[in-house]
Amino acid sequence: MHSSEDSVPQRGVPMSSPDLTDAERQAVLEVLQTRRLSIGPQLEAFERAVAEYVGARHAIGVSSGTAALHLAVRALGIGDTDRVITTPFSFVASANVLLYERAVPVFVDVDPRTGNLDSEQVQQAAEALDGHSGEGDWLPPRGAPEGGQLKAVLTVDVFGQPADYDALQAVAQAHDLRLIEDSCEALGAVYRQRPAGTLGDLGAFAFYPNKQITTGEGGMIVTQDDELAGLVRSMRNQGRAPGDTWLEHTYLGYNYRMSELNAALGRVQMGRLDELLERREQVAGWYQERLDEIPRVERLSIMPSTTRMSWFVYVIRLDADVERGALAQRLEKLGIPSRPYFRPIHLQPFYRERFGYEPGAFPVAEDLGRRSLALPYSGVMTEAQVDQVCAALREALAAS
Numbered sequence: 449m450h451s452s453e454d455s456v457p458q459r460g461v462p463m464s465s466p467d468l469t470d471a472e473r474q475a476v477l478e479v480l481q482t483r484r485l486s487i488g489p490q491l492e493a494f495e496r497a498v499a500e501y502v503g504a505r506h507a508i509g510v511s512s513g514t515a516a517l518h519l520a521v522r523a524l525g526i527g528d529t530d531r532v533i534t535t536p537f538s539f540v541a542s543a544n545v546l547l548y549e550r551a552v553p554v555f556v557d558v559d560p561r562t563g564n565l566d567s568e569q570v571q572q573a574a575e576a577l578d579g580h581s582g583e584g585d586w587l588p589p590r591g592a593p594e595g596g597q598l599k600a601v602l603t604v605d606v607f608g609q610p611a612d613y614d615a616l617q618a619v620a621q622a623h624d625l626r627l628i629e630d631s632c633e634a635l636g637a638v639y640r641q642r643p644a645g646t647l648g649d650l651g652a653f654a655f656y657p658n659k660q661i662t663t664g665e666g667g668m669i670v671t672q673d674d675e676l677a678g679l680v681r682s683m684r685n686q687g688r689a690p691g692d693t694w695l696e697h698t699y700l701g702y703n704y705r706m707s708e709l710n711a712a713l714g715r716v717q718m719g720r721l722d723e724l725l726e727r728r729e730q731v732a733g734w735y736q737e738r739l740d741e742i743p744r745v746e747r748l749s750i751m752p753s754t755t756r757m758s759w760f761v762y763v764i765r766l767d768a769d770v771e772r773g774a775l776a777q778r779l780e781k782l783g784i785p786s787r788p789y790f791r792p793i794h795l796q797p798f799y800r801e802r803f804g805y806e807p808g809a810f811p812v813a814e815d816l817g818r819r820s821l822a823l824p825y826s827g828v829m830t831e832a833q834v835d836q837v838c839a840a841l842r843e844a845l846a847a848s
């Protein structure tokens with residue numbers, strides 16, 4: 449439906465925009481005056497800023513959010529045949545990182561209000577898989593080797609709202625599971641006074657240009673655990689342990705480093721995070737007021753446990769009788785891009801083929817996937833642009 453991720457219609461509103469100032473441009477230029485272009489003072493400062501902001505002992509910068517999640521999985525020793533409970537309603541990377549290690553994603557359906565993991569079903573799945581009784585109800589139709597061990601829960605803070613962590617942490621504790629928090633959409637969010645990213649053993653953030661802050665490409669892992677932090681630090685840098693020389697490699701590692709250019713950008717963006725989140729909140733508020741007046745459109749529910757929402761995308765839910773594809777085409781003609789959000793992971797062709805999933809496996813995730821539409825959204829949108837989008841939405845809906 450959309451020719452390119454960054455296509456900006458001539459007279460329309462862009463799908464998303466980074467919020468960059470001269471301070472970011474200056475910081476990147478200053479790095480170019482030095483000879484240190486990778487693993488240097490910019491990365492250290494950026495890591496420190498993220499660690500301080502979320503109150504984590506360690507923050508380790510990497511080349512993408514996907515790399516952050518992959519190293520979290522590796523650091524916990526999750527591997528061949530291991531099972532990890534996770535959500536089908538997410539960006540595909542949160543499940544792909546399990547496949548990189550030949551682990552088995554055990555999908556569980558989501559809460560219709562938020563799109564986050566349904567913690568009651570997580571508990572039921574953990575009970576069945578831990579005791580190996582009735583596990584067939586939860587495992588994928590095929591592709592899960594017999595006797596695999598349940599090791600972890602990988603949660604996603606969808607659209608910038610933390611999942612139900614009181615319940616999820618209780619399940620992890622009861623069944624001796626590790627908890628990985630994919631907070632790639634939720635930097636700055638807060639759950640019952642506790643910052644997103646710090647609610648599991650390891651948390652991951654991402655800095656692609658449409659995220660709350662950007663480094664162009666980049667990611668960060670946060671943790672309180674010294675040992676896990678050491679492993680992640682080593683694995684991002686070709687498996688060099690502290691004390692190893694450039695050509696000594698204690699562990700199997702990767703080149704998941706973040707360059708100083710990216711880190712400088714991130715350092716300045718981190719200093720502006722509260723300002724950026726406030727602007728995003730304001731734009732979301734403008735949408736909210738207008739959408740309340742538009743029939744056949746529902747907004748996302750914000751749970752009482754969400755002390756602070758960190759708005760990532762602005763997603764609406766259409767009534768079941770609205771044909772989403774046709775609506776999106778009408779919007780496009782009016783200069784307004786939009787995106788279906790998300791196509792559930794278990795129905796992606798690769799997952800269907802490998803694990804035998806069919807439509808109907810996770811009805812809530814599928815229903816959200818069918819009815820959700822992301823509207824243009826960023827912290828640099830003006831109120832006039834929000835008006836333009838909402839007027840177009842009204843017009844397109846009237847014709848639907």
Ligand SMILES: *Cc1c(COP(=O)(O)O)cnc(C)c1O
Nearest residue numbers: 512513514539541632633654656
């Ligand atoms: C963006 C995102 C990622 C991956 O981040 P990249 O930096 O693009 O690799 C992972 N999980 C979720 C839920 C995301 O939204």
